[in-house]
Amino acid sequence: MTDLRSDTVTQPTEGMLKAMFEAASGDDVYQEDPSVNELQEYTAQITGMEASLFMPSGCMANLTALYILGRRGNEVICHPLSHIMQHELASPAVIAGVLLTPVPGERGIITAEGIMPFIRRPDPLSSHTSLVSIENTANMAGGTCYDEPALQELRKLTEQEGIYLHMDGARAFNAAEAAGLSVGQMAGYVDSLTLCLSKGLGAPAGSMLCGKKEFIKEARRVRKLLGGGMRQAGYYAAAGLYALKHHTRRLAEDHLHARIIGEAVSQSSWGSLAAEPVETNIVIASVHRKSTEAVLQALKHLGVLAGPAGRNAVRFVTHLGLDRGMIDQASEIIKTLNI
Numbered sequence: 001m002t003d004l005r006s007d008t009v010t011q012p013t014e015g016m017l018k019a020m021f022e023a024a025s026g027d028d029v030y031q032e033d034p035s036v037n038e039l040q041e042y043t044a045q046i047t048g049m050e051a052s053l054f055m056p057s058g059c060m061a062n063l064t065a066l067y068i069l070g071r072r073g074n075e076v077i078c079h080p081l082s083h084i085m086q087h088e089l090a091s092p093a094v095i096a097g098v099l100l101t102p103v104p105g106e107r108g109i110i111t112a113e114g115i116m117p118f119i120r121r122p123d124p125l126s127s128h129t130s131l132v133s134i135e136n137t138a139n140m141a142g143g144t145c146y147d148e149p150a151l152q153e154l155r156k157l158t159e160q161e162g163i164y165l166h167m168d169g170a171r172a173f174n175a176a177e178a179a180g181l182s183v184g185q186m187a188g189y190v191d192s193l194t195l196c197l198s199k200g201l202g203a204p205a206g207s208m209l210c211g212k213k214e215f216i217k218e219a220r221r222v223r224k225l226l227g228g229g230m231r232q233a234g235y236y237a238a239a240g241l242y243a244l245k246h247h248t249r250r251l252a253e254d255h256l257h258a259r260i261i262g263e264a265v266s267q268s269s270w271g272s273l274a275a276e277p278v279e280t281n282i283v284i285a286s287v288h289r290k291s292t293e294a295v296l297q298a299l300k301h302l303g304v305l306a307g308p309a310g311r312n313a314v315r316f317v318t319h320l321g322l323d324r325g326m327i328d329q330a331s332e333i334i335k336t337l338n339i
Contacts, residue, residue, distance in 0.1 A: 001300075002330040004261070005307040007171075007254075007281060007319035010202040012239060019242040025234030028054070029224070035234030039241045043208045046244065047193060048184040051216035054237055056228045058083075058170050058207040061194040063091050064222045066131065068215060069164040069192060072097030074130035077118055079103065079110050081140040083168055084133055095226070099127060107275055108141025110134060112153035119161055132158055135168040136175040136186065140309060142275025143258070143282030145175035151189040165189065170196040170207075174280040177251045191215075200251055200281060201243035202320045206236050247320060254281040257318040257327045264331035265316075270295060270339055274313055283316040284309050290339050298339045304330045 003009050012020065026032035036054050043052040055061040062084055070076045076092060078085055080102035084092055092098050103115045115132060122128045132154065137143045146154075158165040167190040169175070169183070176183045187193050192211040197203035209219055223229060230236075255278075262278035265271055265285040274284040287295050292308050299306055299314075309315035316334075318327070 001303055001305050002322065002326045003305045004316040004318065004330065005305050007199045007317050010319050010321045012204055013202065015246060016239050016242045019238045020235045023234045023238035025232040027231050028233045029229045029231060033232065033234045033237065035237040039237040042241060042244060043210060046184060047187040047210050049187050049193065049210040050213045052208045052210040053216050053219050053223065054233060055207045055209050055223060056205065056230065058194055058196045059088050060226055060228050061207045061209040062088065062168050063096055064209055064219050065166045065192040065194065066092050066098055067096040067222050068218050069166060070096055070098035070131045073127055075099045075101045075120060075127050076131045076133055077101045077103050077115050077129060078133040079105055079108055079135065079138065081108050081138065082133065082135045083139055083170065086140060107144040108138025109144060109146060109150065111150060112157040116157065129163055131164045131166055133166045133168060137171045137280050139282060142284040143280035144275060145178050145279055147179055148181060151186060155189040164191040166192045169193050171200055171280065173248045174200050174251050178255060178279045197240035197243050200254060200319060201247045203239040203243040204236065206240050250320065254318040257322060258283050260327055260331050261316050261318065261334065264335040267335045268337060270337055271314065281318045285314045287312045287314060294339060298337055299333065302333045304333050
């Protein structure tokens with residue numbers, strides 16, 4: 001099987017397994033795990049942010065940021081397709097106590113001009129906007145990403161309005177590669193940033209939450225509140241550190257592979273690209289014939305695994321577990337599929 005369901009299906013590489021096996025570990029709740037501490041210091045260094053915290057998952061990292069910066073009873077602006085709205089089980093409302101306000105934007109990108117009418121200022125009769133959350137890349141919009149002018153305008157507006165700006169950077173390194181920026185440059189425009197180690201970077205688990213020192217100090221407390229305090233987490237941290245040092249520079253290969261898959265979709269009889277051009281490692285295909293499930297089953301029968309992306313769409317995601325031969329074979333199957 002060629003597994004294109006997600007970049008979360010990757011397995012640790014030989015070098016990563018060696019790093020995990022040799023990792024030093026301690027009790028991270030006591031802040032005594034040397035591998036976790038090294039990972040946190042390194043992440044802060046490459047993002048240019050004051051501090052970072054190792055989190056069990058991206059969902060918990062996002063939730064922690066919304067809990068602290070959103071503040072209970074307030075509103076958080078986001079895109080309707082964003083992960084925090086679609087795939088985090090209403091945790092912003094249930095746990096963080098914030099109301100998500102969806103604002104439309106082309107290709108999953110919200111703009112300063114677009115969100116301006118939705119900002120609610122303090123009023124004794126209503127909740128008010130405390131945070132804007134952007135997803136980079138925008139997963140369900142087809143892996144699209146923010147360019148620097150868009151980030152500059154969002155930063156300018158949020159500073160003027162006195163509200164925070166959070167970036168769900170589950171695939172931030174993909175976005176940086178596609179936009180010609182560094183993750184540090186992107187981080188310079190936001191108050192908080194999450195980075196997933198377990199997607200395109202190939203680590204088995206974990207995410208990073210980055211921000212100012214006082215924010216991270218509070219985030220450590222909230223992580224414990226959410227049940228995310230870890231003991232000997234150094235083995236996972238070593239995998240994450242290896243991923244950051246060795247797997248970021250190869251992401252352009254995944255983007256090339258995604259463009260090959262996208263071209264196959266555009267030449268198929270059953271579907272078309274829902275988002276053009278393909279920018280990073282995600283391809284969303286609109287289904288014109290049969291049902292999404294019928295397409296998924298037909299592809300699986302021929303040796304290609306993909307995932308649903310709504311009622312009439314299929315998602316393909318490239319990753320380090322796939323080589324060019326597998327991509328070429330999968331693209332031929334996608335292109336010639338007849339259902």
